[in-house]
Amino acid sequence: MFTFIVRRIIQTIPVLIGVTILTFSMMHLIPGDPAQIIAGESASPEQIELMRERLGLNDPLPVQYFDYIRGVVTGDLGNSIRSGRAVSSEVFLRLRPTIELAVYSTILSVFIGLIAGVFAAVRRGGLSDSLVMIVALFGLSLPNFWLGLMLIQYLAIGIDIFGINTGWFAASGWGTWQQQVLPVLTLGTAGAAIIARMTRSSMLEVIDQDYIRTARAKGVKERVVIYRHALKNALIPVVTVVGLQFGTLLGGAVLTETVFAINGLGRLIVDSIRARDFPIVQGGVLIFALLFVFVNIAVDVIYRLLNKRIDLN
Template sequence: MIALIVRRTFELVFLLFGISFLVFSSMHIAPGDPAAMIAGPTATESELTAIRANLGLDDPFLVQYGRYVKGAVQGDFGYSYQTKQPVSEAIAVRFPNTLKLAVASMIIAVIIGIAAGLISALRHNSWLDVSSTTFALAGISIPNFWLGALLILVFAVNLQVLPVGGLSSPFYTWQGIKELILPAITLGTGSAAMIARMTRSSMLEVIRADYVRTARAKGVKERNVIWIHTLKNAMIPVITVIGLNFGFLLGGTIITEKVFAINGIGRLMIDAIAARDFPMVQGSVLLVATLFVVVNLIVDIVYTFIDPRIKYD
């Protein structure tokens, strides 16, 4: 296990170098001039030249990249071109909202997805199975922006039982929970559908295995057959899907944050890309990439607790 963590740590370092280079390159290749966006449409050429020199944008590409990597290694990701705020501070302010939304969405997705998939597998070809499959298909097909707008219209505008948007209250208060309900349902529906489909498929495969048939023949209670022999062995692919979806949620909440006016990492990245704010884009992408790799490492570690036969040499 220690060897796995050390190896993944080295992989993370090289991965982040590669991602930083790709993001840095793509931002410089993309059309647009950060100096022009900072100075405004009435700026003269001399003013633009002075801004480029001040920001180091007139240096060769490799010099700019080397300067950025040197600062990033020391924990300095630069300053935002728009707000002049340190990138690390801006991310620290926005990231908790994204994390709260992702965790709440994942909790909803796991509870609904595993329950629906389990019921569907145990009642194969019944009306419950058909209903679960229909839910999964609808959950994957419905766009987040449409579902979010519909939930706002029903529960915030018409019924007025939940707030329209924003995450201004602490998550452990009743108001904070109410603010999380609609965006978490909007974001978690697609993940719940994928988890339900994977749980159903994996359960149907395991439930037909010889050892499950043998356990039933030996007189093991059906409850123990399902929870100990079947569900535990069916969880490996389900946990993989959960880990991948949670990683995507940490960096893919852009549409939901826009619909519910949540100041998270997704909105921060989109606004920074539109404004050609190089340091903010690079810092945000590196954070999301790091979290994605860490989540996958945690998933690999969880495998060994669920199935002791899995060993990492």
């Protein structure tokens, strides 16, 4: 197992290099002169030249890249243009709500997705199977921001039904559970739908396996056959989907945080794009990429723990 993890980490090195090259080149792909942008509209040519020197923009590209890498490794991601504070501290400050949002949404989508998927699979071809799958298709096709707005409309602002106001939850912020419910629902719905569909097809495949027949022939209760014998096997492909889903969630977080005015990393990036605060965007994207890479390593590890057939080495 240890060798496997080490090997998997080694394998991510090229990915990380790719990511840093991408974020590094962001600085150079933006229209206009970064030094001009950072120094401000009213800066004199001398000030711009000074800024260019400070940013190292006069060095050859490879040198600039290695300077950048050195910064990344030591945690120095430059300074925010707007606040002048270190990018790393700005980013880390905002990281927590985003990670919480992604983790809660993942838990929600896994929970709902598994239950719905198993439910549908066991009733293969029946009415409830079709219903679950139709609902899942809806969940999958709803645009994130629209769902968020609808939830705010009906569950935060609320409407009156028989004299009861449905505005139970908060429409913005992140901290109390009232604030967290709607963003998590918004972000988790699509994931739940994907996981439900995946679980269903995976369960259907597993239910037809010979070892399920063996379990039944042993006198095992149907409930135990489904949850003990079938589900554990059906989970194996689902885990991979959950990992990929986590990446989508991080992307989705940008929208959701904006809709719900959560001070997370996603919103920070969006705001920084608007304010042309490129060091922040660069740092934020890098952190997202790193998170995604490491979540996928974790998923691989879980996958191998579940799937006894794969030799760890």
